[in-house]
Amino acid sequence: MRDPDTFESQQTLLVVDDEQDILDLVSTNLRRVGFTVVTASDGIEALEVAQKMKPDLIVLDLMLPGKDGFAVIKELRQDSKMRRIPVLMLTAKGEVSDKIAGLEIGADDYLTKPFSPRELTLRIRAILKRSSHVLSESSLEKENFRIERDSMRFYLKGKQIDLTSTEFKLLRLLLEADDRVQEREHLLREVWGYNDSTMTRTLDTHVKRLREKLGDFADCIQTVRGVGYRFSAR
Amino acid sequence: MRDPDTFESQQTLLVVDDEQDILDLVSTNLRRVGFTVVTASDGIEALEVAQKMKPDLIVLDLMLPGKDGFAVIKELRQDSKMRRIPVLMLTAKGEVSDKIAGLEIGADDYLTKPFSPRELTLRIRAILKRSSHVLSESSLEKENFRIERDSMRFYLKGKQIDLTSTEFKLLRLLLEADDRVQEREHLLREVWGYNDSTMTRTLDTHVKRLREKLGDFADCIQTVRGVGYRFSAR
């Protein structure tokens, strides 16, 4: 009898690294624990494969010939089809800067080389669990909040509340972020498509409107001054 | 059959000493227990090799021709790529001064000659274990302190404490440094982006504000006169 946790529809991982031995090592290990693994050895290839295969997760080395990990993530996040694919970033020792530590680059997690295969699979499982829960189901429920992605409806304490489409997008992002701070720039990019991040106050205004509609729960949208907003359900 | 946890991409050590026999002894021993070892016999060479190889740890003799161990560490800590590489300092009997004892020089540990190979590998393992864990997880817990990088929340004895973003950055750096002294210049560069390190007292002020918020635990932020600050949790 199989452990129910491993009894999952096979999940596909894309592993991207330019060092062949690491690629081999990682993929054999991941296959051994039940994943389907495809590989790529540079950024361009990675993007192509990602587009074609729609992997459930990408393991991405930061240092790549041609297009580095940052660039790959950036393009990934700009494509609506691939935006949701979680990324686990691999970094060499010296590359660990604050940017990475803060996960400001858009990766979902990162791992410093050298790492043990066990650690890698643990991380992958954690991300997949989190994101399958959060992202793939059509409705997302959290405490008193509930969002139905398909119908674009929002419920607070079971009661439906009308949101405009922008409000909905914004609240959805905040909810999906699950207590992580979402930077202003990020929200502006995701909801409005603003890439320049210049002066606009529309985010503030919409947050205000959302808070109004949340009533007693207005404080669930917390502002992190100088950074962005964070949603903490209750 | 190998233990899966030891099945990791090989870790590289850089051993620096000007005495050839010690170099040989140490490296053969370290290779025997599974490390990749590269060597250098003076400070200049050490820095070059470190830059090129990005070793996972440097074993550094204090007494070196040309540039001594202190100088090497100092330069190391100034380079953003190499800043995080842990250093194990080797010292001869008489050289153990207060500076070394307090590890105020930026080393992660030190060992007095003569030492047994076994002791050396134990120390190395300890340092590597410590430093690989500190940065790789999204939340960092240490005694009564806990920092969640994603949500930018800080907890003391389980209770959440509000920090401004600057305070958060500062505390995070101190916590991540894990008992190592962080030089003023370094903190100013990392948190504020100041490169000139001229006269500003804002670091002092922020440390004070942090201490206020830490209450009883204010003394965990220790000042090292003329050098910087050190965080030692309890």
Added chain:
DNA sequence: ACCGATTGTGACAATATTGTGACGGAACTT
């Protein structure tokens, strides 16, 4: 014990950031 350098401290002013209400235009409905 004294001196100079360094750090702690409290107050303050400047600045940066966000909240808020109102407004006008655009898009959509009726």
Added chain:
DNA sequence: AAGTTCCGTCACAATATTGTCACAATCGGT
């Protein structure tokens, strides 16, 4: 066409954060 909804901007208010300064306290060295 009139009414409605939604959206982004603006001006202004309300806050929160930050850096500096003057002065006190402390430390290290002699």
